[in-house]
Amino acid sequence: MGIQTAKTPRSCQGNRRCRRCSNRQAVIRKYDLMLCRQCFRENAKAIGFEKH
Template identity: 65%
Template sequence: MGHQQLYWSHPRKFGQGSRSCRVCSNRHGLIRKYGLNMCRQCFRQYAKDIGFIKVRLREPGLFSLEARRLRGRPHCPLQLTERRVSGGGCWLLLPRE
């Protein structure tokens, strides 16, 4: 068996080798949640275009005032409640207006 017969001959129907970023075809740091299938670098680049906003924490353990304002929005698919989030902020997906 030569190299051409063996190269890429193993089926890749599942697992990390079967998935890649839909933008840049990168296989590392893939975000699969909500069917995004984007690497984390491309997600940061296109997050606003998709409809995500980044909510920064003003004090540890509580969402910022902006998130509290969004809680009363009609047709908001997210249940925004006060909860602890680690890190400097979190991404929220909002419906298009």
């Protein structure tokens, strides 16, 4: 049997929070955004995303 190693605290899902509102649900991590979907929709144009 091998030694069990705990996950690093940074990789746990509970530690993923929105940068603006600290919400833990529906966090968008792609492109290292770390924003919940509500905050992303509010700030998408300011960040540089546009709807096609």
